[in-house]
Amino acid sequence: MLHVENLTVAIGDTPILKGLDLDVGAGEVHAIMGPNGSGKSTFAHALAGRDGYEIGGTITLDGVDLLEMEPEARAAAGIFIGFQYPVEIPGVNNMYFLRTALNSVRRTRGEDEIGARDFLQVAQEAMDLVEMKKDFLYRSVNAGFSGGEKKRNEILQMAVMQPKLAVLDETDSGLDIDALRVVAAGVNALRGPDRSMIVITHYQRLLEYIKPDFVHVMVDGKIVESGDHTLALHLEDHGYAGFVNHDLDDAPLSGATA
Amino acid sequence: MSETMRGIEELTDASYEYGFSTDLDTDVAPPGLTEETVRLIASKKDEPEWLLEWRLKAFAAWQEMEEPDWAKLQIAPIDYQSISYWAAPRQKPVLDSMDDVDPEIRDMFDKLGIPLHEQKMLSNVAVDAIVDSVSVTTTFKATLAEAGVIFCSFSEAVQDHPELVREHLGSVVPIRDNFFAALNSAVFSDGSFCYIPKGVRCPMELSTYFRINSMNTGQFERTLIVAEDDAHVSYLEGCTAPQRDENQLHAAVVELVAKDRAEIKYSTVQNWYPGDENGVGGIYNFVTKRGRAHTDAKISWTQVETGSAITWKYPSVILQGDRSIGEFYSVALTSKHQQADTGTKMIHIGADTTSSIISKGISAAKGQNTYRGLVKMMRSAENARNYTQCDSLLLGKECGAHTVPYIEVKNPTAQVEHEASTSTVGEDQLYYCRQRGMNEEDAMAMIVNGFCREVFDELPMEFAVEAQRLLSVSLEGSVG
Numbered sequence: 001m002l003h004v005e006n007l008t009v010a011i012g013d014t015p016i017l018k019g020l021d022l023d024v025g026a027g028e029v030h031a032i033m034g035p036n037g038s039g040k041s042t043f044a045h046a047l048a049g050r051d052g053y054e055i056g057g058t059i060t061l062d063g064v065d066l067l068e069m070e071p072e073a074r075a076a077a078g079i080f081i082g083f084q085y086p087v088e089i090p091g092v093n094n095m096y097f098l099r100t101a102l103n104s105v106r107r108t109r110g111e112d113e114i115g116a117r118d119f120l121q122v123a124q125e126a127m128d129l130v131e132m133k134k135d136f137l138y139r140s141v142n143a144g145f146s147g148g149e150k151k152r153n154e155i156l157q158m159a160v161m162q163p164k165l166a167v168l169d170e171t172d173s174g175l176d177i178d179a180l181r182v183v184a185a186g187v188n189a190l191r192g193p194d195r196s197m198i199v200i201t202h203y204q205r206l207l208e209y210i211k212p213d214f215v216h217v218m219v220d221g222k223i224v225e226s227g228d229h230t231l232a233l234h235l236e237d238h239g240y241a242g243f244v245n246h247d248l249d250d251a252p253l254s255g256a257t258a
Numbered sequence: 259m260s261e262t263m264r265g266i267e268e269l270t271d272a273s274y275e276y277g278f279s280t281d282l283d284t285d286v287a288p289p290g291l292t293e294e295t296v297r298l299i300a301s302k303k304d305e306p307e308w309l310l311e312w313r314l315k316a317f318a319a320w321q322e323m324e325e326p327d328w329a330k331l332q333i334a335p336i337d338y339q340s341i342s343y344w345a346a347p348r349q350k351p352v353l354d355s356m357d358d359v360d361p362e363i364r365d366m367f368d369k370l371g372i373p374l375h376e377q378k379m380l381s382n383v384a385v386d387a388i389v390d391s392v393s394v395t396t397t398f399k400a401t402l403a404e405a406g407v408i409f410c411s412f413s414e415a416v417q418d419h420p421e422l423v424r425e426h427l428g429s430v431v432p433i434r435d436n437f438f439a440a441l442n443s444a445v446f447s448d449g450s451f452c453y454i455p456k457g458v459r460c461p462m463e464l465s466t467y468f469r470i471n472s473m474n475t476g477q478f479e480r481t482l483i484v485a486e487d488d489a490h491v492s493y494l495e496g497c498t499a500p501q502r503d504e505n506q507l508h509a510a511v512v513e514l515v516a517k518d519r520a521e522i523k524y525s526t527v528q529n530w531y532p533g534d535e536n537g538v539g540g541i542y543n544f545v546t547k548r549g550r551a552h553t554d555a556k557i558s559w560t561q562v563e564t565g566s567a568i569t570w571k572y573p574s575v576i577l578q579g580d581r582s583i584g585e586f587y588s589v590a591l592t593s594k595h596q597q598a599d600t601g602t603k604m605i606h607i608g609a610d611t612t613s614s615i616i617s618k619g620i621s622a623a624k625g626q627n628t629y630r631g632l633v634k635m636m637r638s639a640e641n642a643r644n645y646t647q648c649d650s651l652l653l654g655k656e657c658g659a660h661t662v663p664y665i666e667v668k669n670p671t672a673q674v675e676h677e678a679s680t681s682t683v684g685e686d687q688l689y690y691c692r693q694r695g696m697n698e699e700d701a702m703a704m705i706v707n708g709f710c711r712e713v714f715d716e717l718p719m720e721f722a723v724e725a726q727r728l729l730s731v732s733l734e735g736s737v738g
Contacts, residue, residue, distance in 0.1 A: 048693050051685065075695035087690035091708030100704065101694035108695065140708065157694065 001026045001196055002047075002165055007057035009039070009046050009221075016042045018221035019057070024165070027193040031207055031232060032200045034218035035240045040200045041084060043218070044169045048081045049074050061165065075101075076108035078164025082154040082171050089141040094153070097141045098123060098160050105161065126159035130186045148179035155186040166190070167198045172206040184209030204236040219243045286475060287344035293317060295343050296444050302344060303413050303447075306420060316433040316443030323437045329570055329599035330628040330660055334505070336542065341507055343445045345475040386411060386450045386466040398462065405461050407491075408453040412480050415451035422453055426484050430513040430550045430576070438509040438544040438570075442478045446511065449479035454489035454520075463718055465494040476507040483513070485520035485555075492523040494721055503539045505567060506531075514549030514557055518579065521556045522549060525717050526573075527725055530565035535623070537595030540567025547571065553579030553608070560716045562725040563590040563598060564732045572630065574603035577611035577642070584613040587713040589725070591732055592625030592657070601631035601662075606639035606672065615646040618710050621657035622733070628660040635672035642672040650680040651709050653702075653733075703730035 002024040009017040016039045024030050034040050046053055049071035059066045066074055089097065102122070103113040114122065123137060130152045142150050151171050158166050168187065172180055187210050191197070199210055207215070207229060215231040216223045217240070224243050225231065287298060296317050300310040325336075385397045386409065402409050408419060415423050433443045450466040468479060485491055508530065516522045524547075533540025543566035549557035559573040569592075575584030586602035604613035619627040633644045650659035661678050683705055691701030707714070707726050714722045 048689075050689055070697075071689065071692040072695050072697050075693055079693075081693050083690065083693075087684065087686050089687055089690070089705055089708055091711030092704055097691075097694075097704070100696060100700065101691075104697070104700065105695035161694070 001062055003058070003060045005058040007043075007046065007059060008055065009042055010054040011042075011052060012054075016221055017046065020218075020222055022216070022223060024196045024198065026196060027191075028214065029191065029197045029199065029210065029212045030214045030216060031210075031212035031229075032198060032216045032218050032223075033202065033204075033232060033235055036202075038218045039221040040218055041169050044081055044167045044198070044200060047074070047079060047165075047167055072104065073108065075161075076105040080158055080161050080163030080166045082151075082158060082166065082168040084169040084171075084173065086142045086145075086150040086154055088143045088145075090143045092141050093138050094141050095119075095123060095137040098137075098157060101157070102160055122160060126156050129159050129189055130155050131182050132156060147174035148176065151175055151179065151183055152186070155183055155190075159186065159190060163195065165196045165198070167200065169200045170202065171199070172201055172203065180206065181209065204232045207232045217243050285344075285346045287342050289342045290339050291341070291343055291445065299344050299445055299447065302346075303416070305416055308424060309416060312428070312433070313444050316440050317445075319434045320437065320440035320444055323434070323440055325437050329630070330626065330662075331568055331570060331597050331599050333542065333568055336505075336507060338441075341476045343476055343478070344447060346447075386464075387469070401461065402464075406455045406458055407460050407464075408451065409464050410451055412446075412449040412451050412482065415453075415482075419451070419453070422484065423451065423482065426482055426513065426515055427480075428513075430515060430548050431511050431546050436546060439511050439546040442480065442509050442511045442546070445476075446478045446480040449481040449510070450483075451481070452483040452491060452493060454483075454485045454491045456486040457488040458486075459489070460491040463492050463494055465496070467496050476509065478508075479510045481510070481512040482515075483522055483524070484515045485517060485522050487518045487520060489517070489520045491521070492525070492718060494525045494527075494718065496527045496529070496724075505533075505540060505542050507542050507544070508566075509544045510546075512545070512547040512573075514547075516549060516551045516555035516557050516582075518552050519554045520552070521558075523558045524549070524560070524573070525721055526559075526561040526563070527721060527728065528561065528563045528565050528569070529728060531567075532565050532594055532596050533567040535594050537567070537624075540596070541565065542568045543571065544568075545571040547573035548576065548603075549574070549584075550576045550578055551582035551584060554581050555579055556583040556585070558583075558585040558587070558716070559602065560585075560587040560713065561589070561600075562710075562713070562717070562728065563588070563600060564728050566598075567596055569596075569598040569600050571598075571600045572602055572632075574605065575613065576605045576607065577613060577639075578607045579611075580608040581610045582608055583611070585716075586613075586615045586617070586631075587716045588617045588629075589620070589710045589713045589729070590618070590627055590629075591620045591622070591729065592627045593622040593732060595624050597626045599628040599630055601629045603632040604634070604644055606633075606635045606642040606644070609638065609640035609642070611639060611642045613642075613644045615644070615648075616712050617646075617648045618713055619648070619650045619659050620653065620706060620709070621650070621659050622653040624656050626658045626660075628662060630662045630664075632664040632666070633674055633676075634665075635667040635669050635674065637668045639669045640671050642669065644672075644674045646674075646676045648676075648678040649709070650678075651706065652680065652682045653706075699733075702733055706733060 004020060004022040007017055007020040032040055046055060055067060061077055099119045106113055132152060142153060171183060212229055215227055215229055217225040296313050300313060431439050433440055452464055454460050483493060514522050530541035530543055551557045557575045563569050577584050584604050590598045590600050592598045602615055615631060617629045619629055621627040629648045635642050648661045652659055659680055663676055665674050667674060687705050688701050707729060714725055717725055
């Protein structure tokens with residue numbers, strides 16, 4: 001479904017991704033692990049179409065070239081990013097934001113827009129999934145949310161958008177164990193034969209809750225090792241040292257954060 | 259320049275949809291301003307002697323005054339002798355019913371989205387329609403009369419309720435208040451007059467729609483609203499003008515009187531022609547608005563300022579009575595080469611008076627936006643309180659936002675709080691919205707509307723919807 005071949009990304013003169021290959025099949029869950037600055041988040045944003053990247057190589061989704069598409073067109077094609085640092089939009093309530101988002105992709109796909117009442121139903125189901133109270137819908141998008149609330153809000157958005165490919169960028173960072181469990185349960189409920197996921201994380205902890213089909217290790221802009229979930233356990237015990245062949249302090253950091 | 263920044267420039271390059279002009283048969287005075295001009299206006303309007311004298315006094319005062327230069331505005335010199343001070347659409351003299359309104363004027367207002375036929379009007383709003391200098395019609399007069407509410411053009415009020423006009427005219431904004439107020443006092447042409455008797459809650463929203471149509475004319479309206487004890491009224495004004503290459507002068511005065519326990523809510527959506535993307539043309543908008551709040555009274559100003567090449571405007575409240583309340587909610591958008599220097603003055607005289615100021619300035623393209631506000635706590639203002647919040651949003655790299663608060667406190671028990679922030683529409687916010695499927699234009703409109711939320715929440719429903727739309731239109735352009 002997702003095919004990435006020899007992907008290179010540079011920000012200005014700094015190369016971040018240096019020839020990344022990855023194939024994700026329908027319904028598969030892939031975990032990408034790696035040290036800080038290895039390019040994990042940059043990969044997520046390259047998939048989403050963020051401005052300011054010099055890109056080489058190929059990214060296709062179901063055979064369609066994503067690199068030629070604007071971020072909103074990629075969203076309509078089914079790409080969803082769970083942000084590591086969800087953005088605050090003061091004064092715009094969550095419900096309005098979600099409905100505008102959903103209707104924007106529906107419009108682009110030539111589908112009918114969904115009315116306010118029907119949407120409330122959709123939102124309610126999504127809310128139950130991540131155990132959120134109703135007042136959550138009427139608060140401004142992410143403004144004044146705790147770290148855990150922001151991450152849950154990302155999963156809520158994923159549940160509403162029903163993407164083909166969800167990329168969760170360090171969704172586990174900043175979560176306590178209870179919030180982690182809720183978020184993981186939400187993610188697991190959204191797994192299905194038509195939905196693929198890429199889970200980016202530092203820690204094996206999240207992967208105890210979300211069992212990946214494949215685990216990849218990314219170091220210095222490339223995938224250096226792939227395996228099943230036992231690879232994550234190996235990393236937990238031994239760290240990334242075995243995969244790193246140069247001093248980590250020299251690794252570019254700018255691409256690592258959203 | 260990044261792609262997003264370029265996007266913002268395109269988005270803010272708005273087209274002005276009210277830029278058409280209507281071919282009306284208009285009675286226009288020759289340009290120039292002398293004592294004769296003032297006499298001509300008074301005689302055209304068949305005004306009583308006391309009003310003519312009042313005008314002449316104002317004219318004499320104006321001649322001795324100088325244009326204020328303290329605002330952060332760059333204005334080409336205004337030649338006051340090249341402007342015509344009187345323009346009125348020629349139409350049938352009698353206007354007893356809406357059917358008598360000149361069909362061309364009716365069409366013009368239909369085109370502006372303001373049907374003057376009462377049966378066509380959807381909302382519970384009475385409208386006074388003013389073209390150039392003259393009120394052309396007022397709707398729902400009969401319904402209002404039943405409640406004892408007087409809502410008519412200023413000219414009619416001078417004829418039919420001279421004692422009310424004489425008592426209050428100039429009582430809040432005196433003749434010599436400032437250069438533009440003096441000019442207005444000398445040559446004002448028409449405007450709206452509202453009178454809400456004791457204990458009456460006005461049964462509908464009152465609204466005035468101002469339209470400049472003629473070329474080379476100044477527009478000088480005078481609005482007076484008097485709410486007697488325990489009266490309530492909500493008043494709305496909207497403004498548009500045709501697209502022309504010359505700058506046109508607009509100098510209005512609005513006076514509000516809220517007697518004991520009365521409440522006046524005054525909302526403005528100002529969308530005069532802003533000039534083109536090269537800064538050619540546009541309205542020069544110099545407006546003096548002030549209200550006097552008596553004991554336990556409340557005056558609330560809400561303004562959405564998206565138009566005009568120059569905006570110079572400080573809707574103010576004199577908190578005279580104990581426990582009176584003053585509020586100012588403002589959204590000012592400057593794009594293209596627009597300049598706005600706007601804010602408020604809250605003058606606390608009474609004890610336990612409270613005022614709040616929420617100002618949202620948005621600057622795009624080469625727009626310059628200044629918040630200028632005065633909070634003054636007089637010696638008598640025991641336990642008075644003020645809260646001020648000024649937020650500026652910058653869209654682009656060539657625009658500017660400035661905040662100039664003046665605070666004068668003469669009573670040690672008074673409390674003044676001031677908060678200010680400046681932010682840019684984050685590329686990260688736009689990217690986040692676009693990742694969720696929204697196009698750049700929708701995302702920008704949503705973020706900017708969100709920034710203005712607190713102010714829009716103060717507007718009556720229909721106006722809030724209009725204001726949001728206007729903001730989106732002002733921000734959109736060639737994209738989409």
